[in-house]
Amino acid sequence: MSDKQQMLTVAMPKGRIFSETVELFRSAGIPLPADFSESSRKLIIPLEEAGFTFFLAKPTDVPTYVEYGVADIGIVGKDVLMEEERNVYELLDLSIGQCRMCVAGPPHTLGDPFSRVATKYPRTASRYFRGQGQQVEVIKLNGSVELAPLIGLAERIVDIVSTGRTLKENGLVEEETITTITSRLIANRASYRMKAERIDQLCRQVREVVEGSEQYDTAVDK
Ligand SMILES: Nc1ncnc2c1ncn2[C@@H]1O[C@H](COP(=O)(O)OP(=O)(O)OP(=O)(O)O)[C@@H](O)[C@H]1O
Numbered sequence: 001m002s003d004k005q006q007m008l009t010v011a012m013p014k015g016r017i018f019s020e021t022v023e024l025f026r027s028a029g030i031p032l033p034a035d036f037s038e039s040s041r042k043l044i045i046p047l048e049e050a051g052f053t054f055f056l057a058k059p060t061d062v063p064t065y066v067e068y069g070v071a072d073i074g075i076v077g078k079d080v081l082m083e084e085e086r087n088v089y090e091l092l093d094l095s096i097g098q099c100r101m102c103v104a105g106p107p108h109t110l111g112d113p114f115s116r117v118a119t120k121y122p123r124t125a126s127r128y129f130r131g132q133g134q135q136v137e138v139i140k141l142n143g144s145v146e147l148a149p150l151i152g153l154a155e156r157i158v159d160i161v162s163t164g165r166t167l168k169e170n171g172l173v174e175e176e177t178i179t180t181i182t183s184r185l186i187a188n189r190a191s192y193r194m195k196a197e198r199i200d201q202l203c204r205q206v207r208e209v210v211e212g213s214e215q216y217d218t219a220v221d222k
């Protein structure tokens, strides 16, 4: 790659959606480092000959890197995008990392009024309950959210549900689905203008693979 301007920096999320992202990118013919692993202690992996630099990020930080332009593009769950409210373009629904965001609680209290909700997603939860005309106190937790109703911290939780196993094993049930969640390809606004050709090309390649699978949902918000 001769033109330095056209290098693309990609923020890759470590954790749950890393391998699905790698699989999707490989299927789309996007060049990736040979032994690309989320457990790598090396966080910046250049692939200069192909015009890419990848870095490994905590999923919740991906929109921050992209908004500030230190990454041109990134992959992130819609849950994180909704919560972080970063100023980025959302280019494509990748149909990976499928789960849903729900209100859940103990079965014997379903339908009862409640005043406290624990969640990793305080902004999203507050917005949701405000929209429902419900006044609740939202308590931010960083994980093991299902604990909250079991130990009396809150009567409800707002959390991600995938298989439903965590809720079940803790004797909780879904009360309402707030929204379904998938991972998204996002771009920095300036990068999208300055590197339009490269980003569009990558988008086209990835979209072709996503469209080939059944759960394709089309591009969004730019
Ligand atoms: N149980 C799940 N099943 C499927 N997808 C999930 C599940 N939990 C979260 N996700 C999706 O995968 C994304 C990444 O989740 P992951 O657990 O790797 O990151 P995280 O929430 O930042 O985790 P942690 O805070 O534990 O580091 C989430 O933003 C969400 O979109």
Ligand SMILES: O=P(O)(O)OC[C@H]1O[C@H](OP(=O)(O)OP(=O)(O)O)[C@H](O)[C@@H]1O
Pocket: 142, 143, 144, 145, 146, 159, 160, 161, 162, 163, 164, 165, 166, 167
């Ligand atoms: O429906 P399931 O398939 O059981 O998945 C749902 C669980 O997965 C996520 O937690 P995670 O494993 O990220 O742990 P956390 O408690 O640290 O958030 C989410 O917050 C739920 O607790």
